[in-house]
Amino acid sequence: MATAAALVLFFAITMYAIFAGADFGAGFWDLVAGGTDRGAGPRGVIDHSIAPVWEANHVWLIFMLIVLWSCFPVAFASITLTMFVPLTIIALGIVLRGASFAFRKAVLNTRSRRRFGAVFATSSVMVPYCMGAIAGGIASGRVPDGGVAGDPVDSWVNPTSILGGVLAVCVTAFLAATYLVFDAHRLSDVDMVEYFRRRALGASVVAGVVAFAGIFVLASDAEYLFDGLTSRALPLVIVSLVCGVGALWLLIRQNHRGARLAAIGAVVSVIVAWGVAQWDDILPESLTVDDAAAPNGTITAVLVATGLVLVIIGPSFALLYALDQKGLLPEESVPEPTPNT
Amino acid sequence: MIGLVNLLGEINPVPWARSQMAFTLAFHIILVPLGVSWGAMTLIANYKAIKHDDKDALLLAQRWSKYMAVTFAVGAVTGTVLSLEFGLLWPRFMGQWGQVFGVPFAFEGLFFLTEAIFISIYIFGWKRLKPWAHFWSGVPIVIAGIFGSASVISANAWMNAPSGFTLNSAGEVVEVDPFEVIFNDAMPLMAAHMIVAAYVVGGFMVASVYAVGMLRGRRDRYHRLGFLIPFTVACIAIPIQMGVGDSLARWVYENQPMKFAAIELVPETSSDVPETLFGYLNDDGEVVGGIPIPGLASILSDPSDGTATVIQGLDSFPEDARPTIRQVNVVHLAWDIMVGLGTLLFLLSLWYWGTWIFRKDMPQSKLFLIIASSAGFLAVVCMEAGWVVSEVGRQPWIVYNLMKVEDAATANTGVWITFIAVLGLYTALGITTIMVLRGMSRRFRLQHEAGQPDDAEGDDVPYGPSAPPDSSHGDKDGEKVLTS
Numbered sequence: 001m002a003t004a005a006a007l008v009l010f011f012a013i014t015m016y017a018i019f020a021g022a023d024f025g026a027g028f029w030d031l032v033a034g035g036t037d038r039g040a041g042p043r044g045v046i047d048h049s050i051a052p053v054w055e056a057n058h059v060w061l062i063f064m065l066i067v068l069w070s071c072f073p074v075a076f077a078s079i080t081l082t083m084f085v086p087l088t089i090i091a092l093g094i095v096l097r098g099a100s101f102a103f104r105k106a107v108l109n110t111r112s113r114r115r116f117g118a119v120f121a122t123s124s125v126m127v128p129y130c131m132g133a134i135a136g137g138i139a140s141g142r143v144p145d146g147g148v149a150g151d152p153v154d155s156w157v158n159p160t161s162i163l164g165g166v167l168a169v170c171v172t173a174f175l176a177a178t179y180l181v182f183d184a185h186r187l188s189d190v191d192m193v194e195y196f197r198r199r200a201l202g203a204s205v206v207a208g209v210v211a212f213a214g215i216f217v218l219a220s221d222a223e224y225l226f227d228g229l230t231s232r233a234l235p236l237v238i239v240s241l242v243c244g245v246g247a248l249w250l251l252i253r254q255n256h257r258g259a260r261l262a263a264i265g266a267v268v269s270v271i272v273a274w275g276v277a278q279w280d281d282i283l284p285e286s287l288t289v290d291d292a293a294a295p296n297g298t299i300t301a302v303l304v305a306t307g308l309v310l311v312i313i314g315p316s317f318a319l320l321y322a323l324d325q326k327g328l329l330p331e332e333s334v335p336e337p338t339p340n341t
Numbered sequence: 342m343i344g345l346v347n348l349l350g351e352i353n354p355v356p357w358a359r360s361q362m363a364f365t366l367a368f369h370i371i372l373v374p375l376g377v378s379w380g381a382m383t384l385i386a387n388y389k390a391i392k393h394d395d396k397d398a399l400l401l402a403q404r405w406s407k408y409m410a411v412t413f414a415v416g417a418v419t420g421t422v423l424s425l426e427f428g429l430l431w432p433r434f435m436g437q438w439g440q441v442f443g444v445p446f447a448f449e450g451l452f453f454l455t456e457a458i459f460i461s462i463y464i465f466g467w468k469r470l471k472p473w474a475h476f477w478s479g480v481p482i483v484i485a486g487i488f489g490s491a492s493v494i495s496a497n498a499w500m501n502a503p504s505g506f507t508l509n510s511a512g513e514v515v516e517v518d519p520f521e522v523i524f525n526d527a528m529p530l531m532a533a534h535m536i537v538a539a540y541v542v543g544g545f546m547v548a549s550v551y552a553v554g555m556l557r558g559r560r561d562r563y564h565r566l567g568f569l570i571p572f573t574v575a576c577i578a579i580p581i582q583m584g585v586g587d588s589l590a591r592w593v594y595e596n597q598p599m600k601f602a603a604i605e606l607v608p609e610t611s612s613d614v615p616e617t618l619f620g621y622l623n624d625d626g627e628v629v630g631g632i633p634i635p636g637l638a639s640i641l642s643d644p645s646d647g648t649a650t651v652i653q654g655l656d657s658f659p660e661d662a663r664p665t666i667r668q669v670n671v672v673h674l675a676w677d678i679m680v681g682l683g684t685l686l687f688l689l690s691l692w693y694w695g696t697w698i699f700r701k702d703m704p705q706s707k708l709f710l711i712i713a714s715s716a717g718f719l720a721v722v723c724m725e726a727g728w729v730v731s732e733v734g735r736q737p738w739i740v741y742n743l744m745k746v747e748d749a750a751t752a753n754t755g756v757w758i759t760f761i762a763v764l765g766l767y768t769a770l771g772i773t774t775i776m777v778l779r780g781m782s783r784r785f786r787l788q789h790e791a792g793q794p795d796d797a798e799g800d801d802v803p804y805g806p807s808a809p810p811d812s813s814h815g816d817k818d819g820e821k822v823l824t825s
């Protein structure tokens with residue numbers, strides 16, 4: 001049972017990473033798109049591609065939190081106590097980001113748009129950084145068991161956390177760029193295809209370099225995780241590497257659809273590798289999944305809910321994505337009829 | 342400097358955590374009625390539009406769905422903050438009870454995911470789905486909204502009537518019965534009361550915007566319809582709400598006598614208890630001021646026993662297990678506000694129905710419109726007051742009779758900082774939301790007067806998303822939506 005709950009948790013984390021991760025990454029490209037005129041093209045594509053889906057994507061975070069606190073309440077308490085600061089930044093960042101994105105779409109005046117846009121983009125970088133930092137703190141065994149707080153600063157300002165944060169920003173940027181190439185392609189915007197293709201290439205190289213540097217960081221700062229990654233999880237690490245290189249190659253070959261899939265594969269396998277490497281601890285070196293697990297009744301309920309998510313949400317999510325990807329939900333714009341009077 | 346740091350280090354996080362939780366909840370709950378009921382009202386307009394080829398109704402439905410995109414986004418992000426706050430502010434509560442309290446949320450997640458997806462499909466599907474297919478894509482929003490709020494309320498109700506778990510001798514949860522947790526004793530009536538409240542509040546809120554428009558002389562059919570649909574929904578819901586509230590009060594009388602004593606301002610156990618309007622307890626715990634209506638509290642608590650009904654007083658609970666005098670006064674005042682405003686809104690609905698029955702039209706007088714335009718605000722206040730009754734009336738317990746708030750809170754002394762940050766951020770968020778909605782409305786109107794469709798954008802917007810390529814032939818497409 002506990003294992004099943006852990007699988008659901010990692011499923012939610014993975015879904016969040018590949019769907020919402022790309023939305024965050026799009027925010028990164030929005031941030032670096034340059035001045036008002038120069039940035040108009042990329043921002044158009046970005047807006048186009050994430051507007052219909054970001055809210056639904058965002059719910060995976062909530063689902064992840066719910067699974068964590070229902071199935072592993074003690075771990076949840078330890079994490080929230082220890083990671084008070086970065087979690088608070090995440091909470092505020094999410095408010096700023098979601099609201100300013102929605103507002104930017106709803107206002108037409110350039111100055112307000114620019115302001116909302118800046119807030120949206122900055123928070124899009126801050127939030128994944130903090131998430132990565134938290135993951136780093138957990139993975140390097142800095143969150144103690146028993147619903148007590150670990151070090152409030154060192155737990156998220158440490159080599160592994162910095163690695164986690166930077167890697168999260170790079171990976172979301174990489175994912176987003178591969179998605180955006182595809183979206184620009186769909187919009188038949190040749191300039192933008194080239195624009196994002198170059199950036200996807202750049203991001204994949206940067207992410208690769210960071211990941212490579214990460215090997216040394218983990219070896220000295222998170223031995224437990226390092227041991228796991230170099231033994232049990234090694235095949236997954238290799239898969240991730242292959243996917244990453246594959247994405248690069250496909251991007252060069254201009255196979256946009258394939259590049260996108262390969263990028264997703266790289267991200268999914270990294271996350272699963274993390275899980276496998278620290279198995280069967282939920283908080284490395286202090287709390288095992290079994291010890292942390294809630295009674296069977298709770299886990300059953302969560303599994304039922306997850307099953308329903310797959311049955312009900314699966315198809316509707318697929319429908320939303322299909323409509324979106326076909327460009328059938330192009331803009332929020334509705335042509336308006338003239339009223340009778 | 343060090344003295345200051347020490348001083349700050351000693352700031353007790355509990356009151357700050359309470360304030361932050363209460364403030365963020367109170368903010369989120371304003372958006373909730375819109376999320377639950379606006380979808381339904383939009384579908385009514387949408388139905389009218391397709392069925393009777395009604396262009397005003399179509400325009401309303403389309404605009405409402407665009408406003409909904411904004412309010413839904415704000416609801417979604419403020420809801421996420423709440424989820425994080427459970428851990429940030431009440432880690433010991435979650436560590437101990439998360440496995441029980443968390444169960445209803447698993448289903449909440451399911452329903453909100455459904456709602457979020459279908460809202461996207463609906464909002465973005467106006468042009469691309471056939472009219473009826475598009476209409477049906479909106480129906481899951483309504484259903485998911487109802488079930489979603491029932492799930493969240495179930496979690497809150499569980500804090501009032503905890504059940505569905507077994508503790509071992511060390512007080513740890515060892516077994517959980519999810520069914521018992523979700524369908525706890527308090528859940529059915531509380532969920533009903535909140536869902537109906539969502540229709541009352543959502544209806545009056547939307548209607549009051551159009552009432553203001555009508556007062557300003559915009560008395561065309563479009564504004565009339567924009568008023569009539571939500572106002573009628575609210576006026577259907579409010580009498581139901583009074584009935585449900587009455588049953589809920591009786592449930593509280595039987596199952597949460599402590600909260601009931603605070604509601605009715607009953608310091609000592611007795612029969613023939615008066616219903617005191619306003620008034621408060623002084624420091625010695627005596628009722629001061631107010632207008633007592635003899636015997637009414639007893640009669641309402643159990644009509645079959647009349648004034649002989651005994652109501653437990655605050656004195657029957659140990660001092661550290663009941664709300665403080667200040668809290669009792671807050672609960673009682675909030676109660677008076679909820680019931681008072683509820684009654685006022687109910688009378689307003691009688692006026693409305695009466696005029697329909699006798700004059701075959703809505704009331705046209707200026708006075709009616711003035712009251713109607715404040716009804717949205719009053720309904721929100723009424724709902725907030727109800728929540729204060731429910732939450733402050735449970736003090737000092739976070740889980741009734743099982744865990745106290747102070748034992749649940751975080752030990753992080755920095756909560757006062759996050760509270761101030763949240764306060765600032767939410768104030769800005771609230772103001773901006775209203776400004777953006779008003780801006781949208783003004784823009785729609787100006788463009789409309791200029792004979793353009795809503796989305797005709799000026800060329801002066803180089804930044805951000807560009808104009809949709811095909812908005813120029815908007816009207817033609819609008820026809821297609823209607824007729825195809």
Ligand code: HDD
Pocket residue numbers: 501527530531532534535538541542582583585586587589590591593600679680681682683684720723724725726727728729730731732734
């Ligand atoms: C527009 C909204 C609205 C209106 C007109 C009323 N209420 Fe209410 N009331 C709520 C909105 C609300 C609420 C905000 O939705 C609450 C908070 C918790 C809950 O479940 O519903 C609530 C709570 C609440 C509670 C506390 C429940 C608990 O803590 O378990 C009682 C006893 C009542 N109500 C009773 C009434 C009565 C007798 C009303 C008739 C005059 C009434 N309400 C009108």
Ligand code: HEM
Pocket residue numbers: 359360362363366367370431493494496497725728729732733735736738739746
């Ligand atoms: C399902 C919904 C809700 C849940 C799960 C919930 C949960 C909580 C929790 C955990 C606390 C802190 C512990 C405590 O003080 O008892 C709290 C306090 C509080 N909540 Fe709620 N709440 C909900 C809805 C609301 C709403 C909508 C309001 C709107 C006003 C509200 C008002 C308050 C207030 C005023 C307090 C502080 C009470 C005090 O400390 O005196 N709650 N709530």
Ligand code: HEM
Pocket residue numbers: 055058059062366369370372373375376377412413414415416417418419420421423424453454456457486489490491493494535
């Ligand atoms: C009084 C009880 C509450 C009700 C009836 C309620 C209902 C709703 C509804 C209908 C939505 C949909 C979004 C919208 O319409 O704006 C929503 C959003 C949300 N609420 Fe609440 N809520 C309540 C309190 C809470 C609490 C206590 C939490 C804490 C976990 C919470 C978490 C959320 C989350 C995470 C979302 C976003 C879901 C999404 O993106 O679709 N809500 N809420």
